[in-house]
Amino acid sequence: EPEVTQTPSHQVTQMGQEVILRCVPISNHLYFYWYRQILGQKVEFLVSFYNNEISEKSEIFDDQFSVERPDGSNFTLKIRSTKLEDSAMYFCASSDLTGQTEAFFGQGTRLTVV
Amino acid sequence: GIQVEQSPPDLILQEGANSTLRCNFSDSVNNLQWFHQNPWGQLINLFYIPSGTKQNGRLSATTVATERYSLLYISSSQTTDSGVYFCALNYNTDKLIFGTGTRLQVFP
Numbered sequence: 001e002p003e004v005t006q007t008p009s010h011q012v013t014q015m016g017q018e019v020i021l022r023c024v025p026i027s028n029h030l031y032f033y034w035y036r037q038i039l040g041q042k043v044e045f046l047v048s049f050y051n052n053e054i055s056e057k058s059e060i061f062d063d064q065f066s067v068e069r070p071d072g073s074n075f076t077l078k079i080r081s082t083k084l085e086d087s088a089m090y091f092c093a094s095s096d097l098t099g100q101t102e103a104f105f106g107q108g109t110r111l112t113v114v
Numbered sequence: 115g116i117q118v119e120q121s122p123p124d125l126i127l128q129e130g131a132n133s134t135l136r137c138n139f140s141d142s143v144n145n146l147q148w149f150h151q152n153p154w155g156q157l158i159n160l161f162y163i164p165s166g167t168k169q170n171g172r173l174s175a176t177t178v179a180t181e182r183y184s185l186l187y188i189s190s191s192q193t194t195d196s197g198v199y200f201c202a203l204n205y206n207t208d209k210l211i212f213g214t215g216t217r218l219q220v221f222p
Contacts, residue, residue: 025185031208037142043157045209056207089155093210100204102162108155 002026006092006106012088013082013113021077021109023092032075033093033103034067043091049075082113116205118140120213127191127220135186135216137201145204146177148186151215152197160199161184191220 005024013019027031034046049067055088064080077092081085089110097104127133137146137151159167161175163184168175172191177184182219184201198217202210 032210035210037155042214043202043210043212045211048208050208056209058209091157095208098164100208102145102159104149104159105149105157108157110155 001078002104004030004092004094004104005089006109008109009110010068012104013083013111014112016081019047019079019082019111021079021090021092021108021111022064024073025075025092025094026096026104029096029104030104031055032069033095033097034077035091035093035105036088037090037108042078045055046077081112082111084113087111087113093104110111116143116211117201118120118156118201118203118211120199120201120216122192122212122216125216125218126163127218129192129222131191131220132187132189133191133218135188135199135218137186137213139182139184139193139201139203141182142179143203143205145210147202147210148175148184149200149202150195150197157200164193186217191218193220193222196220202207 007022032049038041046059048055066078089108092106093103119138150158163177165179172189174187198215200215202212
């Protein structure tokens with residue numbers, strides 16, 4: 001069964017460092033997303049991406065965040081200068097043509113900023 | 115914006131018991147999904163159910179879009195059902211808005 005895969009599963013980084021979280025969406029999907037979940041809280045939307053550009057972003061997704069689809073299969077989230085409050089589980093998701101059909105999530109990357 | 119409320123917030127069951135989890139939302143939606151977040155943090159798709167009823171093994175779900183709620187039924191619960199259950203919905207955009215979740219603990 002097709003699935004969304006994320007790497008790494010865990011990442012520990014020092015405050016101020018840049019991190020790149022990687023995702024391989026389901027191959028025939030065209031809409032890609034990043035969500036995050038701070039420990040013990042609900043899952044929050046960060047950004048959606050379609051046709052090689054951001055289609056929607058939340059107020060959390062400020063200038064320290066960026067997304068990219070560098071090739072035909074990968075989708076990345078870059079955090080430029082990490083802060084302690086960026087510690088969270090980050091989920092990548094993808095959906096097919098319309099973007100308002102079923103979304104499938106990766107297993108998550110747990111980011112810890114120390 | 116749209117409000118998504120889940121109840122109960124916490125649920126403790128003995129193995130074999132049945133349960134009903136509820137998701138209320140404040141406006142009409144295009145899409146509604148149920149997820150199970152297991153103890154490792156993974157989000158597992160359970161149902162894509164903008165309306166109607168679906169069943170998958172011991173789990174079933176019903177969404178009554180006109181009355182703005184969805185129910186997730188778990189029958190004959192097992193310890194592996196433990197975790198957090200989220201409903202999430204699309205409301206005129208591509209993003210999913212998640213509820214606050216129901217934390218389920220099933221004891222042997």
